[in-house]
Amino acid sequence: MKTTDSQEVPVWDPLLRMFHWMLLLGFSTAYLSQGELFEGLQERLDGELLQLVHVWAGYIIAGLLLFRLLWGFVGPIHARFSDFVRRPGEVLVYLRDVLTLRARRYLGHNPAGGAMILTLLLSLTVTIVSGLALYAADQGLGPLAALLAESSDTTVHRIKEAHELAADGTLLLVFGHLIGVVWESLLHRENLVRAMITGRKRA
Secondary structure, eight states: OOOOGGGEEEOSOHHHHHHHHHHHHHHHHHHHTSSGGGHHHHHHSOHHHHHHHHHHHHHHHHHHHHHHHHHHHHSOGGGSHHHHOOOHHHHHHHHHHHHTTOOOOOSSOOHHHHHHHHHHHHHHHHHHHHHHHHHHHHHSOSTTHHHHTTOOHHHHHHHHHHHHHHHHHHHHHHHHHHHHHHHHHHHHTOOHHHHHHHOEEEO
8 A cells, every 4th residue: 555645754854864864976076087987087187186086075074074963963853863772782682673673663773774874974074184185195186285295295195094984984884874774674674775865764
């Protein structure tokens, strides 16, 4: 039986949904505009242009993270950290129930989803901070330039490795998040991607 609008309730507010999709776009842009994976593209196009795209995508992500931190305290109930941050024990119990197909349905984020959100936000923060450090150490630009300009080649190399590791780790977390979304959608028979677009879920 198809769920009607009268059987649905608003869950995700417009600003949270906008944050979600803008973060996905920003991270995808930043990841694809830099790195060895696209060396051929960088040779064909203006390398400085791609770097500029990469840097500004990073700035946009930084702004989005600051918004999410604020919204986690003052936003609507299901956007607040207090609604989905759970103790590690609760997360482990929920994961066990998911694997045995007995997990209860949550209107907002479930314990595992909440843990993934916190992990993603932390990973993205490390990625952005290391990216700003690399921009300052390698180019002498950005808000950290006064601290890291004229760094040694060894320091630049280490910061670059840390930035790439953080970015790759974030990408793995994104894939894990997608797997979780698909699994939960099948388990509870609801389209969670659609819910993040419309903002509404089954009551």
